[in-house]
Amino acid sequence: xxxxxxxxxxxxxxxxxxxxxxxxxxxxxxxxxxxxxxxxxxxxxxxxxxxxxxxxxxxxxxxxxxxxxxxxxxxxxxxxxxxxxxxxxxxxxxxxxxxxxxxxxxxxxxxxxxxxxxxxxxxxxxxxxxxxxxxxxxxxxxxxxxxxxx
Numbered sequence: 001x002x003x004x005x006x007x008x009x010x011x012x013x014x015x016x017x018x019x020x021x022x023x024x025x026x027x028x029x030x031x032x033x034x035x036x037x038x039x040x041x042x043x044x045x046x047x048x049x050x051x052x053x054x055x056x057x058x059x060x061x062x063x064x065x066x067x068x069x070x071x072x073x074x075x076x077x078x079x080x081x082x083x084x085x086x087x088x089x090x091x092x093x094x095x096x097x098x099x100x101x102x103x104x105x106x107x108x109x110x111x112x113x114x115x116x117x118x119x120x121x122x123x124x125x126x127x128x129x130x131x132x133x134x135x136x137x138x139x140x141x142x143x144x145x146x147x148x149x150x
Contacts, residue, residue: 010054011077015120018042018059024119028098029079029126031055048079055079066121076115076123088112088128089150107148110135 015021022044025031031046034053041060045053055077067073081091092114095103104115113127135141 012056012058013122014060015057016062016064018044018057020119021057076125078125078127081126082128091126092150105148105150107146109141109144112148
């Protein structure tokens with residue numbers, strides 16, 4: 001019998017500058033900063049309000065190499081922001097108001113998404129869920145991707 005994973009608890013991202021990343025995750029993406037610590041490296045912890053923390057950033061220094069697009073590692077962290085396209089449109093407008101214009105907008109049929117990079121090149125997906133019946137009736141729909149205009 002295998003392990004029964006119940007959910008993804010949190011993600012820790014390596015960043016060059018914890019303070020710069022804290023401003024991004026707190027002020028741009030709206031996550032609540034809940035703690036700071038130094039465990040050999042400065043860390044900042046954020047919560048959506050559902051868990052003690054959902055995302056943390058760990059400073060690895062200004063000379064750390066940026067993630068390579070074709071390299072092994074984390075592709076992106078997905079953050080659900082709601083269930084409607086209006087919420088996704090509002091997020092897009094908010095990002096653009098903060099000068100973030102390199103956005104990739106996608107329709108996955110089971111969800112609709114905005115992809116962007118954090119200040120260190122870590123991928124972030126902001127998404128809204130579509131009707132869960134779509135993937136419950138046909139799980140293969142999870143592998144759908146197409147264009148979306150907001």
